[in-house]
Amino acid sequence: MQSEARQLSLEEIKAIADRVAKTPYNESEEGPIAFPDYNGASIWKGGFGDLPHKVGLPRKERPAMDTIADSALDFVGNTPMIRLSRMHKALDMPEGVEVLGKAEYYSAGGSVKDRIGLRMIEDAERSGQLKPGDVLIEPTSGNTGVGLCMAGAIKGYKVIITMPMKMSGEKLNMMKAFGADIYRTPTEAGWRDTDSHIALALRLQKAIPNSHILDQYKNPNNPLAHYDNTAEEILQQCGGSLDYCVLSAGTGGTLTGIARKLKEKVPHVKIVGVDPQGSILAVPDSLNDEDRLKSYQVEGIGYDFIPTVLDRDMVDHWVKSKDAESFKMARTLIKREGMMIGGSCGSAMVGVAKAIEQLGITKGRIVVLFPDHTRNYMSKFLDDDWMASKGFPLETF
Ligand code: PMP
Numbered sequence: 425m426q427s428e429a430r431q432l433s434l435e436e437i438k439a440i441a442d443r444v445a446k447t448p449y450n451e452s453e454e455g456p457i458a459f460p461d462y463n464g465a466s467i468w469k470g471g472f473g474d475l476p477h478k479v480g481l482p483r484k485e486r487p488a489m490d491t492i493a494d495s496a497l498d499f500v501g502n503t504p505m506i507r508l509s510r511m512h513k514a515l516d517m518p519e520g521v522e523v524l525g526k527a528e529y530y531s532a533g534g535s536v537k538d539r540i541g542l543r544m545i546e547d548a549e550r551s552g553q554l555k556p557g558d559v560l561i562e563p564t565s566g567n568t569g570v571g572l573c574m575a576g577a578i579k580g581y582k583v584i585i586t587m588p589m590k591m592s593g594e595k596l597n598m599m600k601a602f603g604a605d606i607y608r609t610p611t612e613a614g615w616r617d618t619d620s621h622i623a624l625a626l627r628l629q630k631a632i633p634n635s636h637i638l639d640q641y642k643n644p645n646n647p648l649a650h651y652d653n654t655a656e657e658i659l660q661q662c663g664g665s666l667d668y669c670v671l672s673a674g675t676g677g678t679l680t681g682i683a684r685k686l687k688e689k690v691p692h693v694k695i696v697g698v699d700p701q702g703s704i705l706a707v708p709d710s711l712n713d714e715d716r717l718k719s720y721q722v723e724g725i726g727y728d729f730i731p732t733v734l735d736r737d738m739v740d741h742w743v744k745s746k747d748a749e750s751f752k753m754a755r756t757l758i759k760r761e762g763m764m765i766g767g768s769c770g771s772a773m774v775g776v777a778k779a780i781e782q783l784g785i786t787k788g789r790i791v792v793l794f795p796d797h798t799r800n801y802m803s804k805f806l807d808d809d810w811m812a813s814k815g816f817p818l819e820t821f
Contacts (some may be wrong), residue, residue: 431557434582437632438605441584444631445607449618457626459616462641464730481648483656495578499532500571501539501653505661505791510760514821515777520787523776524666525757526658529764529797533567533574536654536678536795537640541571543649544638545579556580559635561628563587563621565674565724566595567796568640573602584628584635586621588613591723594800611719615729640675642732650681658682658791659689666690667788670775672698672725672745672768672795673705676734682793683738694783697739698775700726700750705734706742714744721747721804721814722767724795743778745771748816751805753777756820758798767805769794 432440449457486502487493508523517523528536548554559582562572569585576583583604587596590611599606607628613620622641629635640646658666669686671679683695699706702718703726717728722745730736754770757763776792779785804810811818 432633437559437582437584440631441605441607441628444627445624449623449627454627454630457618457623459622459626460639460642460732462615462729462732464732464734464736481652483653496532497542497575497578500542501531501649502657503528503530505658506761506763508757508761508792511757511773514756514760517777517780518786521780521785522789524662524789524791525761525763525765525769526654526661526791526793527763527765528793528795529766529799533570534797534799535567535570535766536793537564537567538571538574539649539653540640540643540646540677541568541573542575543645544640544643545572545575545581547643547645548636548638554581554636555634557634558582559584559632561586561625561632561635561637562640563625563637564640566591566599566800567724568675569599569604569606570595570602572638573599573604576604577602584632586624586628588621590719590721592800592804594802594804598799615727640677640731640733644733646675646677646733647681647684647735650678651685652681654678654793655682655685655689658686662789662791664690665789666693666791668694668696668779668785668790670696670698670743670772670779670790670792672772672775672793673734674725674727674768675731676705676736677731678793678795680733680735680738684735687738694740695738696775696779697736697742698725698745698771699742700771701744701746703727705730705736706744707736707739711742711744722750722771723800724766725768725771741779741783743775743782745774745778747814749774751811751816752820754805755818757794759820763794764798765794766796766798766800768796770805 531538561584563586585606588611609621702720704712750770753773
């Protein structure tokens with residue numbers, strides 16, 4: 425954390441950020457970039473015992489609809505679970521299988537990442553790390569950014585986001601409207617490259633006084649938001665009865681937090697992880713051979729490193745998803761179920777279909793988490809011209 429007596433104006437902060445973002449990194453002037461050592465789930469191996477979760481946070485309830493809420497933040501999380509009986513029919517799934525979709529697009533900011541944006545901020549406030557007027561900087565594929573920007577707008581923090589070019593203009597404009605400054609980085613940059621979104625966030629944090637990177641890739645509040653809330657919601661909605669949970673992985677916080685709680689409460693539950701082709705999160709690593717580290721179009725999932733908050737020991741079976749099948753599945757979900765879901769939801773649904781096939785599932789209840797909203801992709805997979813320009817087929821199931 426940088427500290428300085430005088431609080432800079434928003435214009436002064438922006439001027440520093442603009443200058444850093446425009447200047448190619450020069451080690452002799454700026455010193456080395458202190459990349460965190462994201463080395464898989466090292467902080468989770470010992471279980472939750474050593475973590476801040478010991479003090480625990482009660483599950484947040486949504487205000488009753490016949491009352492008045494204090495702010496939009498009261499509507500983060502507490503998302504519906506919807507029976508996907510039309511998809512079941514369209515995909516000709518086994519009769520004994522029931523598939524339920526947890527629809528995170530109903531959260532206030534439209535994604536599962538609202539939960540961690542708010543949780544990381546509130547934890548930093550509680551610990552005294554974050555003070556009024558401070559600056560939040562976060563490298564993100566967009567949805568954590570939206571969550572942080574929404575909470576920042578309401579609570580009065582300046583937010584600066586670094587985001588690869590690949591991510592949609594819809595996310596960019598949403599964050600700008602919340603008052604944030606966004607800096608784009610090359611999609612091809614590896615995470616430790618000096619022009620990556622992670623490197624730029626670290627350089628900005630060094631240059632801007634009273635600024636913090638809450639760091640979703642290693643912040644325990646990322647998985648804990650899901651351990652304390654998302655998983656509890658799933659258990660309540662299912663009356664404690666489910667057999668499989670299918671979760672896509674970006675930082676892996678959603679997967680780790682939900683999987684840990686579910687495995688504690690429902691020991692027989694099997695966790696299916698979904699990793700896009702091009703990413704290297706899946707185990708065994710040979711699953712990642714096809715198109716290893718090649719770029720792909722689905723946003724928000726997959727990485728070229730193993731985030732600290734991803735505990736891959738939680739996953740019983742990994743499925744790889746491809747762009748074309750993910751978008752086809754997303755468009756099918758919209759058309760058949762009337763659900764306004766995003767592209768990685770298509771990947772998650774591909775995960776359901778492939779898990780049924782690969783594991784020979786003939787009965788049981790499968791819960792699949794749908795991370796975000798079609799809103800983020802109106803000019804992308806929702807647009808027939810964009811689909812055609814990428815060579816993706818338009819037909820649905
Ligand atoms: N889907 C989308 C669209 C996302 O933005 C994210 C977050 N990067 C995920 C899935 C995966 O969530 P997590 O980071 O918790 O693994």
